[in-house]
Amino acid sequence: MAKAAAILALGLAAMAPAMAFAATEEVVVVGVPDGRLAAGALVAGDYGRAARRLEAVRPDAANDPARLINLGNAYAGMGRIDAAHAAYKAARFAPDTPLVTADGNEASSRDIARRALGRLNAQYAMR
Template identity: 45%
Template sequence: MLMSLSAVLIVFAQPAAIAPECASESADVGYEALAQGQNERAQREIEANPDLDKNDPSRLINLGIAYARQGDEAKAREMFEAALQSSDRAWLETANGEWVDSRHLARKATRMLDRGEFSSTNVAMR
């Protein structure tokens, strides 16, 4: 299923401002907390959001990043793999305005995990 998730922003560099038309309170996928390096808070917010389907690729990828940044590589890998294998697909907007398939981002996140790139706070998402 291809779905539009305008409230999602994956940033693999510096956090970027989100255009107001892209923001949605009900689709909070932990962007603010991740952008501030508050990974545990991001994890709690994402898991507590009743508006996010458990198989939502943005939820899975963001949870994966939160887990990875907390040092839980096994859970992070599980989330990235679930996003990659999900029957749901989404086009996610990157910081530079590019729309990227969620499976591509899940593969990229897995490679970053393999290289240990989540040990710093250079990843945030919305």
């Protein structure tokens, strides 16, 4: 039993770097109607599904900071650091919008993108 617990803990520790990128407090859940932000997939750790949903850009959402932040979270979770950086950077320069994150807090889209970039840069520096 102890051996199984140790193996499980090791598996979770190995996943921690990817999970850190899409921290629940940075997943945007409100901003676009009808669930187009793939928040459920991000929180569940299904980064590929989230990326596929968020890459399908509608003309009215090309510059949407909520979509860009969650797209960056999906890319970061997949280990696509350069793509995540580009998405977060685009969100920083998109129109500033108040957003609600998965932990229920409200923050400026630019602040969320800035924190995500900082987390991404810190993770990159630890390599």
